[in-house]
Amino acid sequence: ETGVTQSPTHLIKTRGQQVTLRCSSQSGHNTVSWYQQALGQGPQFIFQYYREEENGRGNFPPRFSGLQFPNYSSELNVNALELDDSALYLCASSLIHSGANVLTFGAGSRLTVL
């Protein structure tokens, strides 16, 4: 059984650029959630994808968007990057309607915006 894998692990962008982060869900999971963790803070929910559609969204602006593919993998896209977007972006997979005790996190993509 493979866990959640994310790419890239680290990247540096400049203000105004766009970024795409990728996530492969754990085998057998059908739902992907994305979280943003700024330095010294807890993760904050961005959105969740199920059946290739957004299935819940946190308090993030529309320039944060996502996709889920038929194989349950997912992308997070952020447009018009701002300095405050610098953070660890965590992907977590699960089974829909499961308890959060089956939420499995990937190691994250660390984004630095200069």
Add this chain to the structure above:
Amino acid sequence: RKEVEQDPGPFNVPEGATVAFNCTYSNSASQSFFWYRQDCRKEPKLLMSVYSSGNEDGRFTAQLNRASQYISLLIRDSKLSDSATYLCVVSLSTGANNLFFGTGTRLTVIP
């Protein structure tokens, strides 16, 4: 007001000590409660769920007080390997959608 509030610490305790972490949550409709552990520069991992009746897993005991909207974690006989950040997590549902994380409490166990 934040959904989940925790004392960020740090807590520095000697090996073998007992240490307790607390957190409060703001939404009385919250249904699911958890403690996650996050090692430095790693992803969060579920430590334990928290049930209304309280529950124990080895050296770890979790308590939930719904009336006070308060969650606690007690670690007995601390080990060096317990050094990590402990995140209090609350959900409005029983599912894995939209977890609210606290800022975490940093624990360092000293030899």
